[in-house]
Amino acid sequence: MSTPETVATTRPFAPRDPETFFKAQLRNRRSTWRMSALCVFAALIMGIPLTLVLTPVFYAITMTTAEVINRFSPLPPAFWQNANDLAKLAYRVADTLIKQRGVLDPQELAIGAALVLLPGMVLALMLWVGTLMLFRHGGVGGTIASLSAREPNPADLKELQLADAVQEMAIAAGLPAPKVMLVDSVGVNGAAIGTSPTDAHIVLSRRLLDDLNRDQLQALVGHLVASVGNGDLRIAFTVTSVFETCGLIITLINAPFGKQSRSTLWRIIRYTFRRRPADAKSADADEVAELLADMLDLNSTDIDRFFSSRKPGLIRKFLRLISYPFLFTNMAVELTLWFFLNVLLGPCMALLWRTRRYLADAGAVELTRNPDALAGALQRLSEDSTVMAGGSWATHLFVVNPSGDQSLRGVGPAPDQQRKFLAAWRESENAGRTVRAAGTPVLSTGAEEEYARVRKEMMSTVMAAAAGSTDAVARMQAFAKVVSADPALGLHDMPNLNDLLLAQRGDRTAIARIRMLQQTRHQEGSPKRGQSGLQTHSFLSFHPPLNKRAKRLQKMGAHVAAPTRTGSSVVAKIVIALLYFIIGPLLALAGVLMLIVIAMMIGLNLIVLTLWLAVIHWAFAQDWARNIHAFVGFVEQVIQIFSRGR
Amino acid sequence: MDILVVLIATIVAVVLALLYLLRVYNGLIKMRNGVRNAWSDIDVQFTFRHNLVPNLVESVKGYMSHERKTLEAVAQARSTAMKAGADIATRTVAEMALSGAVGNLFAVAEGYPDLKASRNFLLLQEQLTTTENRIAFARQHYNEMVRKFNTSIAEFPRNLVAVALGYTPEKMFAAESHDRANDQNVPVS
Numbered sequence: 059m060s061t062p063e064t065v066a067t068t069r070p071f072a073p074r075d076p077e078t079f080f081k082a083q084l085r086n087r088r089s090t091w092r093m094s095a096l097c098v099f100a101a102l103i104m105g106i107p108l109t110l111v112l113t114p115v116f117y118a119i120t121m122t123t124a125e126v127i128n129r130f131s132p133l134p135p136a137f138w139q140n141a142n143d144l145a146k147l148a149y150r151v152a153d154t155l156i157k158q159r160g161v162l163d164p165q166e167l168a169i170g171a172a173l174v175l176l177p178g179m180v181l182a183l184m185l186w187v188g189t190l191m192l193f194r195h196g197g198v199g200g201t202i203a204s205l206s207a208r209e210p211n212p213a214d215l216k217e218l219q220l221a222d223a224v225q226e227m228a229i230a231a232g233l234p235a236p237k238v239m240l241v242d243s244v245g246v247n248g249a250a251i252g253t254s255p256t257d258a259h260i261v262l263s264r265r266l267l268d269d270l271n272r273d274q275l276q277a278l279v280g281h282l283v284a285s286v287g288n289g290d291l292r293i294a295f296t297v298t299s300v301f302e303t304c305g306l307i308i309t310l311i312n313a314p315f316g317k318q319s320r321s322t323l324w325r326i327i328r329y330t331f332r333r334r335p336a337d338a339k340s341a342d343a344d345e346v347a348e349l350l351a352d353m354l355d356l357n358s359t360d361i362d363r364f365f366s367s368r369k370p371g372l373i374r375k376f377l378r379l380i381s382y383p384f385l386f387t388n389m390a391v392e393l394t395l396w397f398f399l400n401v402l403l404g405p406c407m408a409l410l411w412r413t414r415r416y417l418a419d420a421g422a423v424e425l426t427r428n429p430d431a432l433a434g435a436l437q438r439l440s441e442d443s444t445v446m447a448g449g450s451w452a453t454h455l456f457v458v459n460p461s462g463d464q465s466l467r468g469v470g471p472a473p474d475q476q477r478k479f480l481a482a483w484r485e486s487e488n489a490g491r492t493v494r495a496a497g498t499p500v501l502s503t504g505a506e507e508e509y510a511r512v513r514k515e516m517m518s519t520v521m522a523a524a525a526g527s528t529d530a531v532a533r534m535q536a537f538a539k540v541v542s543a544d545p546a547l548g549l550h551d552m553p554n555l556n557d558l559l560l561a562q563r564g565d566r567t568a569i570a571r572i573r574m575l576q577q578t579r580h581q582e583g584s585p586k587r588g589q590s591g592l593q594t595h596s597f598l599s600f601h602p603p604l605n606k607r608a609k610r611l612q613k614m615g616a617h618v619a620a621p622t623r624t625g626s627s628v629v630a631k632i633v634i635a636l637l638y639f640i641i642g643p644l645l646a647l648a649g650v651l652m653l654i655v656i657a658m659m660i661g662l663n664l665i666v667l668t669l670w671l672a673v674i675h676w677a678f679a680q681d682w683a684r685n686i687h688a689f690v691g692f693v694e695q696v697i698q699i700f701s702r703g704r
Numbered sequence: 705m706d707i708l709v710v711l712i713a714t715i716v717a718v719v720l721a722l723l724y725l726l727r728v729y730n731g732l733i734k735m736r737n738g739v740r741n742a743w744s745d746i747d748v749q750f751t752f753r754h755n756l757v758p759n760l761v762e763s764v765k766g767y768m769s770h771e772r773k774t775l776e777a778v779a780q781a782r783s784t785a786m787k788a789g790a791d792i793a794t795r796t797v798a799e800m801a802l803s804g805a806v807g808n809l810f811a812v813a814e815g816y817p818d819l820k821a822s823r824n825f826l827l828l829q830e831q832l833t834t835t836e837n838r839i840a841f842a843r844q845h846y847n848e849m850v851r852k853f854n855t856s857i858a859e860f861p862r863n864l865v866a867v868a869l870g871y872t873p874e875k876m877f878a879a880e881s882h883d884r885a886n887d888q889n890v891p892v893s
Contacts, residue, residue, distance in 0.1 A: 213827075215826055215827060215830060218827060218831075219830055219834075222830065222831075222833075222834035222837075225834065225838065226834060226837045226838050226841050227841070229745060229749070229838050229841045229842050230841035230842075230845050231845070232738070232741070232742060232745075232845050232849070425841070425844075427844070
């Protein structure tokens with residue numbers, strides 16, 4: 059036996075700054091407030107360019123409508139007078155601001171600012187509130203249907219345990235018990251889905267039940283129930299609605315130009331006004347939400363296709379001419395949304411969501427009073443695939459990133475747990491008629507190696523058991539018994555004993571499961587770090603890294619060895635620092651360039667829309683009906699200019 | 705003019721103070737009800753267990769005919785617990801005894817491999833495990849509610865309202881000490 063100091067990669071067992079779950083919760087609640095404030099601030103910042111783009115569109119549409127109305131029933135001269143005055147005021151304010159000369163009357167400045175900012179802001183707010191209202195009664199049926207979840211079967215012991223664990227945690231939290239659903243998927247993961255604590259659903263993958271012991275299962279459920287109790291579903295709903303609003307704006311802007319966005323818009327309208335049974339309605343809500351999220355992907359929007367078709371006909375040419383102003387609007391909106399979502403609002407909301415995960419972790423510890431169990435469950439999840447099919451826009455609701463998080467993988471148990479493990483293995487040796495692997499001299503080469511050797515021995519016993527050796531099964535059973543006596547020693551990476559027994563009787567699926575378990579265990583190699591759902595719109599993941607969560611659980615008393623970075627050499631550190639110094643300014647430069655491009659787009663949009671207004675105004679002032687020749691001439695001229703320009 | 709301003713300020717201050725008082729009052733009422741609900745949750749779980757125990761005894765009877773004493777102890781403890789009635793002190797003690805008897809039954813059952821392999825027994829064992837857990841968690845929740853309640857009626861501005869309402873600190877549900885169960889003063893709703 060060696061002292062823990064020889065184990066280089068693991069931390070000393072006791073954390074230096076322990077923290078109770080009460081304190082952890084308080085701290086996380088405070089940081090939630092900070093993050094919410096940050097999100098609001100980010101939304102305001104993002105709102106400024108967005109309103110700068112949307113306001114001219116608003117004026118263009120209003121004024122064009124006014125011109126059309128005026129044609130048929132003349133509007134009072136006071137209207138035109140006011141519009142004229144306001145336009146002049148706006149011009150004067152802009153001129154003074156840009157040329158930096160002259161003095162502005164504060165009142166004028168205020169009116170000018172209101173003229174520029176208010177319509178867009180009101181428009182964006184209205185859209186957001188509309189989205190909130192639209193999906194408020196969406197319910198959860200859609201997501202659950204898209205995950206193809208089912209109810210647990212009370213005759214199955216494991217599924218009964220899950221249902222019980224949920225009930226227990228709900229009692230501990232003083233909440234109405236959420237509904238439990240199971241997904242028969244390859245990945246292991248779980249989520250709380252819903253809009254409020256009363257309609258909350260807890261969805262877990264069936265494989266999770268085989269992989270976790272009762273305590274770990276309970277801790278995982280505790281995390282989800284605590285999350286529901288903390289009101290995370292409401293927050294998640296709000297966060298999603300912001301993204302959906304952005305999708306809606308892009309849909310609206312694109313709607314005149316293409317089928318895709320028109321059909322999306324049509325779906326939204328139909329969803330809003332059609333009376334349907336609740337479950338069909340919520341399935342629709344899910345589909346619409348997904349469509350809106352898809353609109354945020356900038357790969358090919360309708361307007362691009364509209365303007366890039368090779369040989370446009372005459373009508374299309376004319377339409378293009380008319381709609382050129384909106385091309386700039388469109389590009390400006392898309393660029394603004396893309397840049398600010400990815401760089402500003404998305405990361406802020408991701409950070410906000412992370413604090414909720416930490417808070418729910420602390421809540422789970424409060425409910426179960428067993429930090430070990432949650433830590434064990436997280437570790438177990440990090441060692442397996444966490445992919446869930448379906449429900450792709452709801453990825454942020456899952457306990458562990460469905461794209462996988464291997465930051466806890468390969469971290470062994472803490473030193474004294476290793477010692478316990480070794481002791482348990484030796485103790486079980488005497489319990490059954492054992493298979494003694496060839497050559498097991500007890501060498502005092504250090505706990506680490508001893509542990510690795512015993513692990514290997516155990517694996518070979520497992521394989522022997524899978525092959526049908528009665529002795530091996532007896533040994534494993536004895537070991538399981540010894541191990542289960544000590545709750546601190548999680549069974550997190552032992553194959554399921556039931557599987558072993560089944561395998562012994564010749565159940566092929568059980569054998570396959572054991573084999574697969576072993577293969578996944580020993581797979582090293584970097585996993586792909588794909589992102590899906592809302593996460594595509596933020597360069598920061600919505601899920602806190604598992605090793606950070608483990609570290610916090612360790613502070614609350616969990617017996618995990620939080621992974622520490624192996625000490626890198628000084629040269630490597632210098633290289634990394636240099637890289638940061640080079641990459642940091644480059645990134646900042648890219649951001650500034652992007653901002654300049656956005657500003658230019660906004661300016662162009664403004665100029666083009668002003669020109670459009672002038673042309674419209676002039677066109678409506680002509681007496682076309684009396685002068686049909688002039689009209690035809692005008693159209694011909696315009697088409698000529700336009701086709702020569704191409 | 706000045707008098708008007710003072711008057712308005714006074715009215716605003718009084719209204720604000722009244723609103724604050726209302727909030728404190730409602731908060732306290734809500735907390736007290738929370739404590740009561742938590743207590744009735746424990747009660748529900750006790751009843752749930754009483755209904756489960758006969759099933760347990762029935763399903764193990766065939767396997768454990770020599771363990772008549774253990775089985776009788778369980779049945780006895782159950783009927784005592786059911787008869788304990790509304791008096792909390794005796795009730796708590798009786799429920800503890802039932803917990804012990806059931807635990808003992810499962811310990812004895814360890815010695816019967818046939819029984820342990822029986823599916824029904826496993827399902828039943830899970831049911832009893834969850835009942836024990838539910839009781840424990842309901843207690844934990846109750847204690848948490850009591851802790852919050854007691855803290856809030858002791859804090860400064862609220863303690864005045866609490867005194868006016870006649871609220872006194874509630875007692876925690878001390879599970880492990882049988883002696884203290886005698887001076888339990890938990891409310892029944």
